Amino acid sequence: MPVIAVTRERRAGETRVAVTPETAKKLTGSGFSIVVERGAGEAASYADAEYEAAGASLAAGPAEAISGADIVLKVRAPVDEEVAALKPGALVVGQLNPHQEKDALQALAAKGATAFAMEFVPRITRAQVMDVLSSQANLAGYRAVIEAAAAYGKVLPMMMTAAGTVAPAKVFVMGAGVAGLQAIATARRLGSVVTATDVRPAAKEQVESLGAKFVAVEDEEFRQAETAAGYAKEMSAEYQAKQAALVAEHIRKQDIVITTALIPGRPAPRLVTAEHVASMRAGSVIVDLAVEQGGNVEGVTVGEISRTDNGVTIVGLANLPGRVAADASALYARNLFAFAGLLLDKEGALAPDYEDEILKAALVARDGGIVHPALQ
Template sequence: MAVIIGVARETAAGECRVAVTPETCRKLVAAGAIVRAERGLGRGAHFPDLAYVDAGAQLVDSADDALAAADLVLCVQPPPADVIARLQHGAVLVGMLQPQADPARAAALEALGVVAFPLERLPRTTRAQAMDVLSSQAGMAGYKAMLIAAQLAPRFFPMLTTAAGTIRPSKVLVVGAGVAGLQAIATAKRLGAQVEGFDVRPETREQIESLGGKFLDLGVSAVGEGGYARALTDEERVEQQRRLGEHLKTVDVVVCTAAVPGRPAPKIVSAAMVTGMKPGSVIVDLAAETGGNCEFTRPGDTIEHDGVLVAGPLDLASLGALHASEMYARNVFNFANLLLRDGALAFDWDDELLAKTVWPPRPSASPEQ
């Protein structure tokens, strides 16, 4: 019997992305799967129902109809615990699931014996790049964060020569040079700003400079594992803050993107630093969803402190839902391909991408059919 793949509309507030686009639906059907999609699935990302029908999907009227009999469920955000409870026993669930963040969700997954693959746990290897949802979605988030900064800033980004005189370019600093930070740097450069990038990992200098930015060297290094930064020591943090605080007095726009996986976002921009910035300056904190890099960040809000705007936008990738969905759905399809063998589900636990992504973690095992 063919594998039934279920996809329901996302229910999280502000979430417009989809885990299956018409493009990847067609590929899943070609691989021998039956795709059941809830009506209106792609509305927020501008994919009409007819496009899914043309791609071979079966449209159904509710999430229960899409998921209840599904062997494989694909999603963006984790389904609520009550939805998980209605999945069939032993179903496979793939998405950004964060099971450890919600005890009720974790309990529901375990109670039904759901084989969960939280894609945020995917090893960061060369082979996994085509499945790396964190990177693909961070790119959109960095792009949107810089556009928000440009909108909030009371100044032009590029240098302009006008009959009323010359306008100097805005000075933009991007804190954190991961995927989101590098996209933010590239976007600011395209908008004509004078761009700097700061990261405690010195190896990011070349990447920042390749995008036309200037590397801000504060003399603090925190090289970590897996391409991420490690947490700074207390002494390193004090010295970093002192030097960064002085530099921020000259900056017009700051976009914060620094993150440490599995932990709250590091506090990099202190209240004292914000107080020392020029009136009219703007901070956009992309790390707001994990607490923010700035002490004044309020997730989901924009506040003003002594003339400085501090924005903590949420769901940034969802603001570019069409292209973000196309990238995310391709990531999901590439991972799902590891699970499909001759039209059936199979788990090769000797494959590190499966073994290290599955939740709860399990010891290595021989391939199962």
């Protein structure tokens, strides 16, 4: 029976856990033996007793949990003491952030571990249930609006009272991917007037379906700005200048701006400049969801909420899914449960098929080396 180890996350600010009592029970029923480090789920409000009730064994520390494990499930890449405890050939699965945390990946390879990065799971129909980027970005978009509301010194919805009417907040979401669409939906539910922009023409319909207004220079070039595969085309310098002028004028009028643009393996694109920030009213708020990859906003600082000289609050909090750790863990653990099923053969033995398109895409280290083409 393959043994899965789950440890407490040790990277700063990480509150999620890779396996919840719900998925521990499912994994046990699927033929795995589960060992959970004591306190692993505590920051996400999952008690040790719940894991025991789900059929898991408890270990006193990371080394005890990992040393006999065939598979180690993580939220983030393991730290040195966890890597040191791995047995040769162990499988490590998690959000390994391979483009940025290269030292951790090299350490796993040097230990002889086989490592899978969940960020690299392909976005195909069969793998939708394993899509950690979507499950976590969805919660990040929600939490971004909550953080914005907390930092904003006014209410978000319109309120009509005997003492007068309070105007609704104007919220502008930059980027209409999974996080952006959830931010739009959440801001709308809270009563804001919401606008959004994206480089993909197809995003317009999605934005408008949520009750928000789409902001873009909608000329013929824009209408042709998407490939048959659904990717954005490079826009002309003339178009970029027109779009930049439109966005600059729009940002100036907003109460809250939420930026969500990320490019895998590259620094986040700069969407909001110092000039944009300087044009905003005192009391306005900007939330940067891309802060851990350099940020979309000029002047943002990882892990900090800062205030500019003209009174604009810039929220650079990292790991927003970790601020709703119970739900984030529940969704992530279900992603991992689905992925773990691919590691077994029909008889229930640990036998990953490395030619399976999902495993092949997610595999980053094997046989002592880094094997993913994007990391060569």
